[in-house]
Amino acid sequence: MRKILALVLTLAFALSACGQAGGGGGTLRIGWAGSPDTLNPGAAVLAEAYTIFELVYDSMYELNLDGSFSLAVAESVDRSADGLVYTYKIHKGIKFHDGKPMTAKDIKFTFDFYQAHEDFPYLNSYTAYIESTEAPDDYTVVVTLSEAIPNIESQLVYMYILPEHIWAEHAEGAAATEFENFEMIGTGPFQVVEYKQNEFIHLKANKDHFLQPPKVGEVIFQTFESQDVLVQAIKSGQVDMITEMPATAVETLKSDPNIKVVTGAPFAPGVSDIIFNQIDPENCPTEDGGLCTGHPALRDRNVRLALAQATDKQKLIDVVLLGYGAPGLTLIPDGLGMWFNNKIEDYAFDVAEANRILDEGGYMDADGDGIRDMPDGSQSLTFRMHWPSDSIDAPRMAEMLSEMWLKVGVKSELQAIDPDALTAECCPAFDFDVILWGWGSDPDPSLLLGVHTTAEIPTGYNETGYSNPEFDDLYDQQATELDLQKRIALVHQMQQIAFDDVVYIIPYYEQAIQAYRVDRFSGWLIDFPKVELSDTSSLVVVEAVE
Amino acid sequence: MKRWRYLLGKIGWAFFTILFVLILNFFLFRVLPGDPARAGVHDPRLKKEAIEAIRVRFGLDKPVINCFESLNPIKIGSCDVNPLDTQFFIYVKNLLQGEMGISYHSNRPVVDILAERLWNTILLIGAGQILAILIGVVFGMFAAWKARTSIDYGALIISLVAWSLPTFWLGIILLFWGSNNGLPIGGMQTPGMSSQPFLVRAGDIARHMFLPTLTYTIVYMGEYMLIMRSSLLDVLSEDYILTAKAKGLSMFQVLKDHALKNAMLPLVTVIAINLGFTMAGAVQIETVFSWPGLGLAIYEAVNRRDFPVLQGAFLLIAIAVILSNLIADLMYSYLDPRVHTD
Numbered sequence: 001m002r003k004i005l006a007l008v009l010t011l012a013f014a015l016s017a018c019g020q021a022g023g024g025g026g027t028l029r030i031g032w033a034g035s036p037d038t039l040n041p042g043a044a045v046l047a048e049a050y051t052i053f054e055l056v057y058d059s060m061y062e063l064n065l066d067g068s069f070s071l072a073v074a075e076s077v078d079r080s081a082d083g084l085v086y087t088y089k090i091h092k093g094i095k096f097h098d099g100k101p102m103t104a105k106d107i108k109f110t111f112d113f114y115q116a117h118e119d120f121p122y123l124n125s126y127t128a129y130i131e132s133t134e135a136p137d138d139y140t141v142v143v144t145l146s147e148a149i150p151n152i153e154s155q156l157v158y159m160y161i162l163p164e165h166i167w168a169e170h171a172e173g174a175a176a177t178e179f180e181n182f183e184m185i186g187t188g189p190f191q192v193v194e195y196k197q198n199e200f201i202h203l204k205a206n207k208d209h210f211l212q213p214p215k216v217g218e219v220i221f222q223t224f225e226s227q228d229v230l231v232q233a234i235k236s237g238q239v240d241m242i243t244e245m246p247a248t249a250v251e252t253l254k255s256d257p258n259i260k261v262v263t264g265a266p267f268a269p270g271v272s273d274i275i276f277n278q279i280d281p282e283n284c285p286t287e288d289g290g291l292c293t294g295h296p297a298l299r300d301r302n303v304r305l306a307l308a309q310a311t312d313k314q315k316l317i318d319v320v321l322l323g324y325g326a327p328g329l330t331l332i333p334d335g336l337g338m339w340f341n342n343k344i345e346d347y348a349f350d351v352a353e354a355n356r357i358l359d360e361g362g363y364m365d366a367d368g369d370g371i372r373d374m375p376d377g378s379q380s381l382t383f384r385m386h387w388p389s390d391s392i393d394a395p396r397m398a399e400m401l402s403e404m405w406l407k408v409g410v411k412s413e414l415q416a417i418d419p420d421a422l423t424a425e426c427c428p429a430f431d432f433d434v435i436l437w438g439w440g441s442d443p444d445p446s447l448l449l450g451v452h453t454t455a456e457i458p459t460g461y462n463e464t465g466y467s468n469p470e471f472d473d474l475y476d477q478q479a480t481e482l483d484l485q486k487r488i489a490l491v492h493q494m495q496q497i498a499f500d501d502v503v504y505i506i507p508y509y510e511q512a513i514q515a516y517r518v519d520r521f522s523g524w525l526i527d528f529p530k531v532e533l534s535d536t537s538s539l540v541v542v543e544a545v546e
Numbered sequence: 547m548k549r550w551r552y553l554l555g556k557i558g559w560a561f562f563t564i565l566f567v568l569i570l571n572f573f574l575f576r577v578l579p580g581d582p583a584r585a586g587v588h589d590p591r592l593k594k595e596a597i598e599a600i601r602v603r604f605g606l607d608k609p610v611i612n613c614f615e616s617l618n619p620i621k622i623g624s625c626d627v628n629p630l631d632t633q634f635f636i637y638v639k640n641l642l643q644g645e646m647g648i649s650y651h652s653n654r655p656v657v658d659i660l661a662e663r664l665w666n667t668i669l670l671i672g673a674g675q676i677l678a679i680l681i682g683v684v685f686g687m688f689a690a691w692k693a694r695t696s697i698d699y700g701a702l703i704i705s706l707v708a709w710s711l712p713t714f715w716l717g718i719i720l721l722f723w724g725s726n727n728g729l730p731i732g733g734m735q736t737p738g739m740s741s742q743p744f745l746v747r748a749g750d751i752a753r754h755m756f757l758p759t760l761t762y763t764i765v766y767m768g769e770y771m772l773i774m775r776s777s778l779l780d781v782l783s784e785d786y787i788l789t790a791k792a793k794g795l796s797m798f799q800v801l802k803d804h805a806l807k808n809a810m811l812p813l814v815t816v817i818a819i820n821l822g823f824t825m826a827g828a829v830q831i832e833t834v835f836s837w838p839g840l841g842l843a844i845y846e847a848v849n850r851r852d853f854p855v856l857q858g859a860f861l862l863i864a865i866a867v868i869l870s871n872l873i874a875d876l877m878y879s880y881l882d883p884r885v886h887t888d
Contacts, residue, residue, distance in 0.1 A: 027738065043653045119599030174603055177653050193738070197652065197659075198846065199838050200737035224732040225836040225845075229721065233732060236725040390849065420851065459594060 025205065025217035026544030028521055030534060031230045031239035035198045035223040039184050041160045042113075042120040043177040047268055047440070050158070051243075052201060052221070054536050057160035057186035060088060060107075060141075061153045063443055065267065065528035065537055067337030069153035072211065073102070073161060073187070074141075083148030083482050084131075088141040094210050096163045097191040104135035109164040109171075111143070117176055126155045150482050154444035161187060189214050189540050198223055214540040216521070221534075234259060234515055241516040241524075243534050247322035250513060258519045260526075263324055265335035266512035267532030271448070272393070272438040273331060274311075274401070274505040276304055279430045279465020285458040291431040294465070297374060297381055298433060302361045304502035308347045309354040310408045316400060317508045320393050324513055328506030330495045331439065331448040335509065335530055339445040341492040344499050354408045365409055372409035382411040383433035388419040394436045397507065401436075427460040435463070445491050449475055452498055466503045520545055552879060560872045567864040572637050574860075575853045576610055604650060608633050637857075646861075647854035651847070656858040659843065664862065666734060667832070667839035671824050673755060674762030679817060682767040683810075686774025687801060690809075693779060701771065709768030717761045717834035724757045731757065732836035758835040762828070766820070773816055778809040811881055815874045822870035825863050 036049035041057070044050065062072040071077060074088040094102040114120060115127035129152075131144040149155070163185050170179035184192040189212060190203040200222045205214040222239060224230050230242045231249040235256060245253070253259045277294030284292035297303045313327040326334060329344045362375035372381045385402065387394035395416060402412035412434070417425070425431040441448050453475050456462035471494060478490040498504075512531045516524055523542045524533055532538070601607045611634045629635060640647060646656035682705075689701040725731045734754045739747050781787065782805055790804045829841035836842070840859055847855040 029737075031732075038652050038654075040653065117599075118595045119603055121596050121600065124596060125593055177603065178648065180654060194740055196737075196838070197654075197662075198842070199733050199735075199836075202737045218738065220737040222733060222737060223836060225833050225842070228718075229732055229834070229836065232722060232725045236728070236731070238725070238730060238732075 025215055026521070027218040027220060028216045028241070028539070028542065028544075029220045029222060029239045030241045030243065031222055031224055031233045032243040032534075033224055033227050033230055035221075036201070039181045039192075039195060040177060040179055041162070041181075042117055042123060045121050050268075051534055052184075052203075053158075053160050054188075055190040055203060055219070055539065056184050056188045056192060057162070058094075058188050059158065059160050060156040062536075063154075063157050065525060065530050065532065065535065067443060067530065069157065073107070084145050086143045086145070086152060088143070090139045090141060091210050092139060094187050095208065096187055097185050097206060098163070098166075100163065100165060102161065102163070102187050103138040104141045105138065106164045107141045107161055108133045108135040109168070110162045111159060113162065113167065113171055113176070114159055116171075119177060123158060123160075126159055129155065148480060148482060150478075150480070150484070150487050151444045151446065154442055157443070189536060190219060193218070209540075212540045215523075215543045216539070219539060234517060237517065237520075240520040241514070241533055243514055245513050245515060247324045247513060250322070250324070253515050258517050259515055260518050261513065261515045262524075262526050262531050262533065263511045263513050264531035265333070265509065265529060267335070267530045267535055269333050269335040269441045269443065270438060270510070271328065271331055271333045271441070272397075272436070272507055272510065273328075274507060275426075275432075275435040275437055275463050276307075276502075276504065277430050277432050277434070277465060278304070278503070279457070280467060283454070283457055283465060283467050284430065285428040288428045288458045288460070290458075291429050292465075293431050295379075295381075295383055295433045297363065298383070300361060301502055302357050303363065303381070304505075305347070306354040306357040306361075306408060307405060307410065308502050308505050309350050309357070310404050310410075311401065311505055311507070312349045312404055313346075313507055314349070315404075316397060319400060320396050321508060321510055324511040325508035326511070328508045330498050330506060331451060331504060332445050332491070332495050333509045336441075336443065336445055337529060338488055339491050341495040343492070344496060351407050358408060363409075370409065371411045380411065381409065382413060385412040385414050385434040385436065386417045386422060386425070386432055387436035388422050389416040390419055391416075391436070397436055423460075427463045427465075428458055430465055437463070446479060449478070449491065449494055452494075452503060464503050466498075466501065468497065468501065471497050518545070549879065553876065556872055556875050560868045563868050564865060567868075568638075568641065568861065571857050571860050571864075572634060575856055576633075604648065605633055605636055608636070610634060646858040649847075649852050649855050651850045651852040651855070656854045659855060660840070660858050660862060663838060663840045663843045666837065667825060667828055667841065669751075670755060670758055670762065670832070670837060670839060671821075671828055673759045674766065675817070675821065675824070677759065677763040678766035679770055681763065682770025683774050683813070685767070686771040687778060687806070689771065689775045690778035690782060691797060691801060693782075698775075702775070705768035705771040705775075707768070708764050709772065711765060713761065713765050713830045714834060716764060717758070717831055720757050720761050721834060729756055730754045734837055758831050758837050761831050761834075766824075769816070769820075770813065773813050774809065777812045778805060781805045781809045811878075814877055814881065818870045818874035818877065819867075822863075822867035825866045 032048065034046065034048040036044065036052055037046045038044050038049060039052065041053055044053070058073045060072060060074050061069045063069055073090055073094060075091050076089045078087045079085070090104050090107070096102055111127065111130060111133040114123045115130060117124055129145045129147050129149050131146045134142045134144075136142065145152070166185055167179075170176055182192070182195050189206050189209045191206050192201065193204050194202040200220055203219045205217055207213045224233060227244055227246045228249070230239070231245050231253065233239045234242045235253070250261055253261050276298045278299050279292050279294060280299065281292055284290040317323060317325045317327065327346055329341070329346060332340055334340045334342070358372060363372040363381060365371060366373045366377050369380070373379065374381070385398055387398055398412070398414045402414055405412060422435065422437070426435060439448060439451070450456055451461050451463065452466050453462060453472050454467040454469075455472070457465060457467065474490055474494050474497070478487050478494070481487040481490060514531060514533045516533060521542045522545050525538045525541065609632050611632050637647070644657070646660070648654065649656055649659060652659070685701050685705065689698045692698050721731050730736070730753055734751055735747065736750050739750050787800060787804060790800045825840060828839060829845055831837065832839045832841035833845050840862070843855060844859045846852070847859065
């Protein structure tokens with residue numbers, strides 16, 4: 001009996017080892033350390049879910065790796081003179097993965113669906129400016145806006161077109177978010193074969209795609225629980241590409257001739273920030289739970305400036321990111337392309353100058369304990385420094401910052417805090433001094449600029465309490481400026497203002513680090529300002545190496 | 547009669563413990579700081595209205611519990627609310643209907659998620675336990691038989707080391723070793739195998755199971771071996787063993803027919819209790835090897851503040867622990883009739 005079992009097992013081993021042939025074009029295996037929270041676009045929050053949506057669904061526009069937009073399901077667009085009505089002509093002959101035709105009615109259904117559901121965490125917010133969507137015939141969509149906005153592309157780019165014949169019965173109430181959507185019928189270049197939550201998602205090429213049918217046969221995203229395991233998986237050839245990895249592993253992987261490591265600005269813009277509680281007590285949103293217990297010294301721009309000059313960003317990059325980052329300027333990261341103001345000149349790292357600024361401001365060490373005190377001697381410059389306990393980089397950064405700032409006589413009390421508790425003390429409570437945190441964002445700069453506005457203080461998105469009427473005016477202007485060049489100029493000006501006022505210290509813009517096996521697939525798009533190997537643009541052009 | 551009363555008493559206690567866990571489970575997660583509707587999401591796109599809508603959908607807008615003025619003087623909870631419209635009552639009502647709610651994170655029914663994960667854990671733990679027991683018992687017997695020889699000391703050192711190895715660390719080491727030897731290091735199957743014949747799929751799962759099972763086996767066999775060895779040594783010093791030896795029986799016969807049964811007694815208890823606890827104890831192994839089991843589900847749910855999944859998983863584990871304790875009690879009373887006369 002035992003012998004038979006052993007034989008069966010051996011046989012099974014042998015069979016499984018050779019039974020992995022994919023379809024025509026080969027099977028590309030991608031390893032990542034996350035997985036979608038849900039395949040339902042309405043309910044999804046995690047970036048991993050959006051990576052899959054980009055592959056399986058189409059939308060009106062496509063975001064390119066250089067940060068520009070191009071039309072996707074629409075052949076052409078016509079904008080009315082007042083900028084309120086957009087008329088899209090839709091490609092003919094687009095089919096859903098189940099063979100049914102995609103028409104303008106599906107698009108109208110989709111836009112209405114996203115708009116009707118306030119409980120959709122993200123997609124609903126992109127419908128904020130849409131007055132109505134109409135489909136006068138099968139290949140025309142008319143979108144009417146409530147306000148002329150300059151960035152309709154970034155509003156529509158994530159509005160994935162869903163098939164009405166499947167979603168209509170899930171359109172109402174809680175059913176809309178509870179629909180599991182495991183089959184994920186869309187029109188995109190890839191379609192779902194099999195999905196196992198938190199294990200893998202198995203896609204196959206939609207060779208009939210109207211724009212660019214993929215060259216590979218199948219793509220599999222497999223979840224590994226840690227980045228270190230990902231490194232091991234690509235080294236041993238169990239995956240062909242990894243979407244993330246620890247910086248510590250870069251040197252090891254670079255020495256492997258079969259592996260190419262790619263670094264650059266991330267496709268999905270994100271930014272780390274050092275938040276100063278600088279809210280004016282007059283602006284304290286007490287009705288929304290504002291406590292406003294911040295250290296008064298942080299309301300003084302000179303103190304923030306001194307801290308900025310006492311911060312050695314390059315050292316932070318070298319230690320925390322092992323060099324894979326660029327010094328940061330404002331909340332608008334380099335990954336936002338043309339919106340990023342690269343003409344801002346950063347404050348020099350200069351401890352002597354920082355000390356001089358503080359001396360001049362009257363922040364002297366009155367009691368001789370080595371820590372500076374307020375000019376009126378009421379309290380010392382001792383700041384609470386908090387960060388979310390799930391952050392990997394923040395503890396190291398906090399240690400280093402506290403040493404750097406101690407050199408100018410500023411003391412920090414370090415503490416990691418549960419992310420939700422941090423949200424509670426942050427904003428709009430303003431019950432903190434310094435927080436190390438960050439933002440994820442859109443390709444459009446409006447979102448991150450909005451974080452600086454007075455209007456967002458009570459909502460809790462303005463996390464510094466910064467309030468500058470000039471900035472608020474410019475924000476409103478750029479939100480309706482239809483001329484691209486003029487809008488860019490406004491956005492750049494706003495970054496200069498935020499920088500001059502030292503609203504934040506942005507320690508760095510972190511780079512994305514990805515890697516692929518050169519002996520398996522070729523043709524990856526790596527010569528772009530942004531790095532994202534799992535983006536549709538790369539996955540439709542890569543080819544198996546023979 | 548005594549035996550029945552003993553039995554009923556034990557079962558009654560088990561029932562009350564489960565009931566207690568059920569209630570504790572609910573409040574345990576609600577005293578955690580933070581708001582599950584945001585789940586740590588820090589993004590300006592997540593508007594206030596959306597957060598509010600999410601709260602309503604999951605019933606988080608309702609008061610946790612009615613204050614029961616007469617019962618609690620400090621008035622926890624809100625008083626002007628229908629007790630039937632509190633989160634606690636809805637939780638209890640759902641449980642009675644076999645519902646564990648909807649996961650905040652994935653919007654799927656918790657029952658579905660746990661059902662998928664439970665079998666994966668049972669597969670992994672089952673294989674690991676069986677191997678650990680077999681190896682542990684055999685080595686323990688061997689060590690006790692060859693007591694105070696170099697074989698005994700060798701086995702003793704190996705099992706002490708194995709028992710005290712940090713699970714996480716051992717897993718990582720085996721993972722590195724395995725990945726250099728062509729073994730899969732993550733997940734429980736190769737994606738895209740679902741159309742293959744059963745045998746091929748079973749073989750694929752077996753390959754994926756190899757490393758996590760090995761880790762599990764090494765960690766637990768040490769414990770079993772140590773218990774087996776010391777308990778057998780105890781038994782071997784009894785007079786009736788001397789008698790057996792005097793009758794001229796071979797050492798093998800003495801062990802097999804006279805010593806083993808009595809020596810197994812403490813081991814049975816430990817195994818039964820371990821079985822309950824390891825349902826949750828596989829968190830580390832499942833995390834290292836990305837094994838989609840209950841442990842990994844708990845790990846992920848903690849990170850995401852997914853209360854319904856945590857409640858469900860904790861309830862499941864509590865039931866497993868309580869049941870295995872009950873089984874241990876019952877087996878003990880069967881193996882050793884003196885137990886229930888106390």
